[in-house]
């Protein structure tokens with residue numbers, strides 16, 4: 217009888233240890249749940265700016281090609297690269313648009329776009345696009361760039377108090393490709 221109790225207790229311990237070990241394996245295997253709209257920042261961020269996702273900013277895109285692990289949230293994670301960590305519009309989207317929205321108005325004087333050519337071939341830099349800010353409910357044009365050939369474009373303007381910024385892609389790529397590709401939408 218006594219030896220049976222010892223065997224039973226031993227079995228319980230074995231089951232308990234197996235459950236604990238299984239739990240540890242499960243916890244280690246499960247990826248960290250992404251924060252809504254902020255999957256990577258500020259971990260690894262190399263820059264801080266008004267549109268970084270930890271500053272109460274929401275990003276939405278008219279479309280995203282998620283096949284390569286791309287996400288619009290990478291536009292506001294405070295870093296450029298690695299290569300797949302960018303926004304790429306979907307193949308059928310003929311007028312790609314990205315909007316940033318703050319939960320309170322911010323003052324901005326500069327927008328810096330980090331185009332895909334910074335880490336990929338030059339042909340993937342955005343060719344033609346506009347920037348608009350929402351001021352008291354109306355969209356005001358900040359910039360309209362034609363025939364861009366730069367990897368990094370800086371757009372300065374008189375200070376605006378705004379709660380939203382819109383990037384509209386008119387011609388997605390220097391090489392004629394029909395998908396927009398950007399690493400970061402930096403706002404100052």
Ligand SMILES: [Ca+2]
Pocket residue numbers: 290291292293294295296297301302399400
């Ligand atoms: Ca980024």
